[in-house]
Amino acid sequence: MASGRGATVELREVTKRYGDTLAVDRLSFTAPAGRITVLIGPSGCGKTTSLRMVNRLIEPTSGEILIDGQNVLTEDPTQLRRRIGYVIQQVGLFPHRTIGQNVATVPELLGWPKARVHARVDELLSLIGFDPTRMRDRYPAQLSGGERQRVGVARALAAEPPVMLMDEPFGAVDPIVRERLQNEFLQLQRAQGITVIFVTHDIDEAIKLGDRVAMMRSGKLVQFAPPAELLAHPADDFVARFVGSDRGLKRLALLTVGGAVLDPPVDPARVDGAPVLSPAMSLRDALAEMLSSEAQVGMVRDGDKYLGVLTLSHIGRLLRTEDSR
Amino acid sequence: MTPGEPLIRWDWVASHVGDIGQRVGEHLELTVIAVVVGFLIAFVLSLLALRVPALYGPITWTTGILYTIPSLALFALLIPYTGLSLLSAEIGLVSYTLLILIRNIVAGVRGVPAEVREAARGMGYTDREIFWRTELPLALAVIFAGVRVATITTIGLVTVTALIGQGGMGYFILLGIQLFFSTALIVGALGSVVLAVLADGSLVLVQRALTPWTRGG
Numbered sequence: 168m169a170s171g172r173g174a175t176v177e178l179r180e181v182t183k184r185y186g187d188t189l190a191v192d193r194l195s196f197t198a199p200a201g202r203i204t205v206l207i208g209p210s211g212c213g214k215t216t217s218l219r220m221v222n223r224l225i226e227p228t229s230g231e232i233l234i235d236g237q238n239v240l241t242e243d244p245t246q247l248r249r250r251i252g253y254v255i256q257q258v259g260l261f262p263h264r265t266i267g268q269n270v271a272t273v274p275e276l277l278g279w280p281k282a283r284v285h286a287r288v289d290e291l292l293s294l295i296g297f298d299p300t301r302m303r304d305r306y307p308a309q310l311s312g313g314e315r316q317r318v319g320v321a322r323a324l325a326a327e328p329p330v331m332l333m334d335e336p337f338g339a340v341d342p343i344v345r346e347r348l349q350n351e352f353l354q355l356q357r358a359q360g361i362t363v364i365f366v367t368h369d370i371d372e373a374i375k376l377g378d379r380v381a382m383m384r385s386g387k388l389v390q391f392a393p394p395a396e397l398l399a400h401p402a403d404d405f406v407a408r409f410v411g412s413d414r415g416l417k418r419l420a421l422l423t424v425g426g427a428v429l430d431p432p433v434d435p436a437r438v439d440g441a442p443v444l445s446p447a448m449s450l451r452d453a454l455a456e457m458l459s460s461e462a463q464v465g466m467v468r469d470g471d472k473y474l475g476v477l478t479l480s481h482i483g484r485l486l487r488t489e490d491s492r
Numbered sequence: 493m494t495p496g497e498p499l500i501r502w503d504w505v506a507s508h509v510g511d512i513g514q515r516v517g518e519h520l521e522l523t524v525i526a527v528v529v530g531f532l533i534a535f536v537l538s539l540l541a542l543r544v545p546a547l548y549g550p551i552t553w554t555t556g557i558l559y560t561i562p563s564l565a566l567f568a569l570l571i572p573y574t575g576l577s578l579l580s581a582e583i584g585l586v587s588y589t590l591l592i593l594i595r596n597i598v599a600g601v602r603g604v605p606a607e608v609r610e611a612a613r614g615m616g617y618t619d620r621e622i623f624w625r626t627e628l629p630l631a632l633a634v635i636f637a638g639v640r641v642a643t644i645t646t647i648g649l650v651t652v653t654a655l656i657g658q659g660g661m662g663y664f665i666l667l668g669i670q671l672f673f674s675t676a677l678i679v680g681a682l683g684s685v686v687l688a689v690l691a692d693g694s695l696v697l698v699q700r701a702l703t704p705w706t707r708g709g
Contacts, residue, residue: 224614249616259611263629263705273615306705322615332614 173201173362174235174329176221181230183216183386190216192386193230198379200235203356203363205377207370209409213386214366218332221364222251234330249273252323252331252361256338258315260307266292266318267303273326291321294355313344320352324359333365337372349375370410374398374417382406395421415486419451424467426450427485429475438462438476445469450482501675512664512679519660519687522650525582527643530589537590538597548598555590563588563652571656581653588649589642596638600631633706636699640692647688651680661687 176198183191191213198204206214219225221232223244232239239247260269267288274284289299295317307315316336323331337345337352353376356363367373373380374394382390382397390402398418401407410417425446435441441462444453446469457465457479467474505512537555541548566584574580604627612622654662661683668677700707 222614224610245616245618247616248614253611253614255607255610255614257605257607257610259605259607259609259614261608261612261626261630262605263626263703276616276621308705319611 172327172329173360175200175233176204176330176362176364177231177233177236178217178221179231179233181217181220181232182228183213183220183225184228189386191220191227194383194386194388196379196381196388196391198362198364200362201360202378203365203376204379204381205365205367205373206381206383207367207373207409208383208389210368211385212383214368214383215334217383218334218364218366221330221332222248222253224248249276249326250328250330252326252328254319254323254331254333254336256335258319260315260318260322262307265304265306266297266310267299269307269318270322270325272322273328277326279326287325291325294324295321296351312340313348316340316348317351320355324355324361328361330362330364333363335367336365338367338369345372352376371417374421382409416451418486419454419482420449422450422485424448424450424453424465424477427477427481429467429477429481432466432473432475435466438464438466441466441476443468444477446474450485453477454479454482497674499674500678504675505679508679512683515660515663516683516687517660518658519647519650519662519684522578522581522585522653522658522660523643523646523687523691526585526646526650527589527639529582530586530642530646531593531639533586534590534593534597538594538601541594541598542601551594552591555587555594558587559591561587563649564655567653567656576657578658580656581650581658584653585646585649589646592642592645593635593638596634597631600634600638601627603634604630629703632703633699636695636702640695643691643695644688647684647691651684660684 178197179195181191181194182189194213194217196204206217208214216225220227221239223239227240234251261272264272270288270291271284274287279287288303292299292302297314297317307318310318316339319336323333337348340348349372365376367376374397377394380390380392380394380397381388382402384405390397390406392400395418397406398410398414398421401410401414407414423446424444427450439462440460442453442456442460442465444456444465444467446467453465457463457477463479465477467477537551541551563584566587567580570580570583574583601623608626608630609622612626617625650658650660651662651665653659654666659666661680664676664680664683666680668674668680
C-alpha cells in the first residue's frame with residue numbers, strides 16, 4: 168500500500184567549495200518521488216557532502232536544493248531536519264534512551280500528543296519485525312548491530328518524513344545481515360512510498376537498491392541513470408571500471424527469466440537433471456543453477472505450467488540485444 | 493599520651509554521643525556546601541571551556557594552581573580577609589573541588605560519541621537540545637566519578653578547617669592533639685573516614701538510579 172507521500176528532491180547546480188577545493192561541482196539531478204536514488208563513487212567524490220547539503224548539515228556554497236519545489240535554503244535548518252529522515256552508518260542511537268524513546272525522538276520534537284507518539288512507536292517497531300512489548304523498554308546496548316540499524320531506520324521514519332537521507336546505513340554489518348537488512352528496507356520503502364537518497368560505495372548495493380544511480384567523481388556527476396542502463400551503457404571508462412568487468416553478470420541480476428526468449432518445451436526426460444526455474448527468478452540465479460547442472464539448460468515453469476527451456480545462448484542473446492538497444 | 497591510658501575510652505565516647513552527632517552534622521554541612529557550590533562554579537566554567545576551547549587551558553591551569561596550594565597555608569592566608577569564619581573554610585574547600593570537577597565535566601561531554609551528536613543534529617535538535625538532552629546525560633557517569641572524588645577529598649579536608657574554628661570531626665582531631673588524648677583523635681579520624689565511605693556509597697547509588705542505561709542486561 169504505497170501511501171505516496173514521497174517528495175521530489177531536485178538539486179540545481181549545487182556547489183560546495185572548501186577554500187580552493189571544489190568538493191561538489193555544479194551537481195544537478197532530480198531524485199524522483201517515492202524512489203531510491205543512490206549516490207555512488209570512490210572516497211572523496213563528494214557523495215556524502217552532497218547528501219548532507221540536502222538537510223543542511225553542510226551549507227552549499229551556491230546552487231539550489233528543492234523539495235517538492237520549495238527551496239530548503241530559505242527554511243530554518245532545524246525545522247527542515249525534523250521533516251527529513253536521517254540514517255548514518257554508525258546509527259547514532261541515543262545510548263541513554265530506550266528503543267521506544269529513540270524512535271519517538273522526532274515526533275516528540277514536533278510536539279505530537281503522547282498517545283499518537285506511543286501508537287506510532289509500536290507501529291514502527293512491528294514494521295521492523297520487533298515485538299513492541301518486548302523491545303520498547305530495552306536500551307541500545309542490549310541490541311545486536313543489525314537490530315540497532317533497524318531501530319535507526321525506524322527512528323528516521325517516525326515522523327512520516329517525505330524524504331529520507333541514508334549514509335552507508337548498512338556498511339557496518341556483516342554481509343549476511345546486510346543482505347537481510349537491504350531486503351527489509353526495500354519492502355519498507357516500497358510500502359511507505361518515501362523518497363530516499365542513499366549514499367554507498369558498494370556498486371552491488373547501488374544496483375540492488377537504486378531506482379536511479381548517480382555516479383560521482385571528483386565532485387562531479389558522471390552519469391545519472393537506472394542501474395540497468397548504467398551497467399549496459401557506462402558513460403565513460405571510469406564508470407565502466409567502477410561497475411566492474413563483470414557488469415554483464417551484474418546485469419543478469421536485474422533481468423528475469425520471464426524476459427528471455429525460450430525454446431519450446433521438450434520432454435523432461437531429454438533434459439535430465441535440468442533445474443526448474445520460475446519466470447520471476449533473476450537470470451543470474453538461473454544461470455548459476457544451469458551451470459551447476461549436467462544439462463546446462465533450465466526448464467521454466469510458472470506453477471503447473473511448463474513454459475519452455477532456457478539455454479545459455481538465450482541468456483547471451485538477451486544481454487547483447489539489451490546492449491544494442 | 494598518658495601511660496596506662498587505653499587507646500579508646502569508651503565511656504568518653506558514650507558521654508559525648510550528642511557532641512559527636514553535632515560535629516558529624518557540621519562536617520556534612522561543610523562538605524555539601526563546598527561540593528554544591530564547587531559544582532555550580534565548575535559547571536559554568538566547563539560550559540565556557542566547551543564553548544570556547546581556548547579557555548580550557550587557562551581554566552585548568554588556574555584551578556590547578558589552587559589545587560596545589562597546601563590547605564594549611566591557604567586557610568592561613570585567608571584569615572586576614574575573611575577571618576575565622578565559615579566563609580574562609582568554604583573558599584578553601586570549594587577551590588579544591590574545582591579542578592577535578594571541571595576536568596570530569598569537560599571530559600564527559602567531550603567523550604560523547606561523535607555519531608550520537610551527528611544523529612541528534614541530523615534529526616533537528618538545536619545546539620541547546622543536543623547539550624541538555626544528549627551530551628549532559630551521557631556525560632553523567634564521568635561527571636559523577638568527579639563528584640565522588642571531590643566529595644571524598646572535601647570530607648578529608650574539612651578536618652583541617654578545625655584550625656580556623658570550623659572543622660566537624662576535625663574538632664576532635666585537634667582536641668586529641670592538644671590534650672594528647674587518643675580517644676578524641678581516633679573518633680575524629682575514624683569518623684571522617686566512615687563519613688567518606690558512606691558518602692561515596694550513597695553517590696554510587698544515586699548515580700545508578702540516574703543512569704539506568706549503564707547497567708548491563
